[in-house]
Amino acid sequence: MIAWYYYLAAIPVFALLVLVHEFGHFITAKWAGIRVDEFALGFPPRIAGIKRGETMYSINLLPLGGYVKMPGENGDMYDDSGTVDPRTFAAKPASKRLIVLLAGVTMNLLLAIVLFSAAEAVGQVQFPTTIGSVEQSSPAAAAGLAPGDRIITVDGQPVKYFSDVQTVTTQDIQKALAANKNATTAPIVITYRAKGSSVQKTVTVQARTKPPTGQGYLGIGLDEQHAIHLSVPIWQAPIKGVQDVGTVTVETGQGIQQIIRGILPINKAVSGPVGIVSITGQVASSVPIIGWYWLLFLAGALSLNLAFVNILPIPALDGGRVLLVLIEVLRRGKRLSPEREGLVNLIGMGALLFLIALVTVSDVGNIFIH
Numbered sequence: 001m002i003a004w005y006y007y008l009a010a011i012p013v014f015a016l017l018v019l020v021h022e023f024g025h026f027i028t029a030k031w032a033g034i035r036v037d038e039f040a041l042g043f044p045p046r047i048a049g050i051k052r053g054e055t056m057y058s059i060n061l062l063p064l065g066g067y068v069k070m071p072g073e074n075g076d077m078y079d080d081s082g083t084v085d086p087r088t089f090a091a092k093p094a095s096k097r098l099i100v101l102l103a104g105v106t107m108n109l110l111l112a113i114v115l116f117s118a119a120e121a122v123g124q125v126q127f128p129t130t131i132g133s134v135e136q137s138s139p140a141a142a143a144g145l146a147p148g149d150r151i152i153t154v155d156g157q158p159v160k161y162f163s164d165v166q167t168v169t170t171q172d173i174q175k176a177l178a179a180n181k182n183a184t185t186a187p188i189v190i191t192y193r194a195k196g197s198s199v200q201k202t203v204t205v206q207a208r209t210k211p212p213t214g215q216g217y218l219g220i221g222l223d224e225q226h227a228i229h230l231s232v233p234i235w236q237a238p239i240k241g242v243q244d245v246g247t248v249t250v251e252t253g254q255g256i257q258q259i260i261r262g263i264l265p266i267n268k269a270v271s272g273p274v275g276i277v278s279i280t281g282q283v284a285s286s287v288p289i290i291g292w293y294w295l296l297f298l299a300g301a302l303s304l305n306l307a308f309v310n311i312l313p314i315p316a317l318d319g320g321r322v323l324l325v326l327i328e329v330l331r332r333g334k335r336l337s338p339e340r341e342g343l344v345n346l347i348g349m350g351a352l353l354f355l356i357a358l359v360t361v362s363d364v365g366n367i368f369i370h
Contacts, residue, residue: 007281013299015041017306018066024107025068025100032096035087038069064273074342075335094325101322108307115300117241123231124293127162127222138219143205145220148195155189162222169217173209183209248301272359315348
């Protein structure tokens with residue numbers, strides 16, 4: 001059972017991601033000469049705020065994101081007297097509006113690189129392939145594996161760390177589900193040395209494709225007493241950080257393909273605020289055992305996914321607004337009326353909030369079911 005206070009780790013993680021994203025919009029709006037009426041974390045009602053110059057800096061009650069409020073976001077560039085206000089968002093040329101709209105996504109991408117680099121610099125804790133525990137009535141127990149046995153290969157692939165065992169097993173499970181999405185088991189061939197023996201043995205473990213929550217495909221636990229700390233020189237960390245962006249991007253794309261093909265249930269693959277808080281709490285609770293690597297890596301992955309989501313061409317998101325500007329450019333400067341643009345964004349925001357509500361219900365259901 002995870003102590004409740006570990007879930008509070010989600011607060012600084014969420015705050016950092018939103019703050020950096022909105023700061024991108026804020027700083028580029030200032031550069032473009034656009035008036036910023038409010039810089040907010042969360043959505044109203046307002047909890048606290050302070051005004052500096054023409055901008056209100058506020059913290060709001062609903063922790064679902066944030067915003068930078070600029071006049072003319074819905075295409076209206078006129079003031080109350082009907083005169084063009086040059087400091088509105090709508091009055092700026094398309095090039096500057098695109099820079100402001102893309103700044104949030106760009107900042108989240110840069111933050112992801114920084115967080116991944118920090119994770120690599122801190123280093124991660126790995127564990128040997130020695131089995132630390134075997135669950136009763138698990139596939140591993142049925143195959144005769146026991147604590148102290150050291151795994152040499154999984155399906156013919158040499159494994160150096162316990163995480164390698166998990167990676168290869170997961171890949172095999174995914175292949176089995178791709179061939180038959182209703183498969184309940186998948187054969188995993190494991191070569192190992194029994195505790196105190198130098199003789200290699202090979203067994204086939206009928207891994208569970210859908211194990212109970214908190215249990216693995218094989219039913220084995222790692223050897224926590226012989227942890228290995230791995231890190232890279234500080235100058236190599238940014239290189240690894242960029243590589244991690246590529247790795248997470250590829251894995252995200254593979255996850256989307258599995259959802260489309262019906263291999264991965266969408267309620268298991270997509271998490272909303274509640275699900276992310278739960279995951280963050282679980283990772284934070286492991287910091288005393290495995291260090292800061294995975295919490296920093298998770299924050300980087302969340303920042304990268306926030307960038308992906310925001311660039312989608314959905315009204316009310318940055319990507320939707322970018323699409324409207326690009327359509328305007330293709331139409332040689334002809335814009336939607338402010339009323340239509342406002343309606344499009346309103347509908348998009350409503351649909352987005354509805355989707356968040358559905359995902360939240362699913363997240364809560366997953367937590368209480370398991």
